[in-house]
Amino acid sequence: DQQVKQNSPSLSVQEGRISILNCDYTNSMFDYFLWYKKYPAEGPTFLISISSIKDKNEDGRFTVFLNKSAKHLSLHIVPSQPGDSAVYFCAASGDNNNDMRFGAGTRLTVKP
C-alpha cells in the first residue's frame, strides 16, 4: 500500500508563475517530510524538508507547507524557472531514516 501519494503525475506552468506540487500521506507516525528533485539520467537530489513541529519551511524560491490534520503537504516554487523542470518526489519518514517512503513523483514542466 502506498503510504505517500502524489496524485498528479504531471504539472505544466509558465515561467515566472507559481508551481504547486501536492503530496498526501496516510501514516500518522510520519513526522519528517522531504522533497527531492530528479533530472533525467541522474539520481534524486534533496531539495527541502520539514518536520512535523512546523507548518512551513522556506528556502529561497522553495516553500514547503505541512497540514498535519489533513495529512497533506505541498511544495511551492515561486517564481518558476525552466531549470526547475524535473520530477519531484515527496518522501516521509518516521523516527528513523530507514522507513522513508516515497511518492510516485510529479513531473513539472516550466515553459519559457
Next chain:
Amino acid sequence: DADVTQTPRNRITKTGKRIMLECSQTKGHDRMYWYRQDPGLGLRLIYYSFDVKDINKGEISDGYSVSRQAQAKFSLSLESAIPNQTALYFCATSPGGLSYNEQFFGPGTRLTVL
C-alpha cells in the same frame, strides 16, 4: 568526481542469470541504501545498512541480497533475475547519528531482465 557512484549504469540480462550491482561512496557516510524505481510507484527500499555489520531488509527484499564489503561499498545481488525485476535501481547514503538526514543518491542503474 561523484560522491556516490554506481556500476554498471545500464545492464541487460536474461531470466535466471545472477546479477550484481555495485555502489561506492566517498562521502564517509555510515548508512547506505538500495532502492528501486518503477513507473507510478516511486522509490521503494530494498535493503539498508547502518554500518558494515548491520544489514536490514526493506519494503521489498524478496529476490535480492546485499553485501556491505566496507563502509564505502554496498552491493546488491539478484541471485536469479526475473523480468519483473526490470527497474531503475538507486543506491543512496546518509550520515549516521541524527534520525532525519537527507539521503544522497547515486546516478542509478537501469536493469532490464529479458
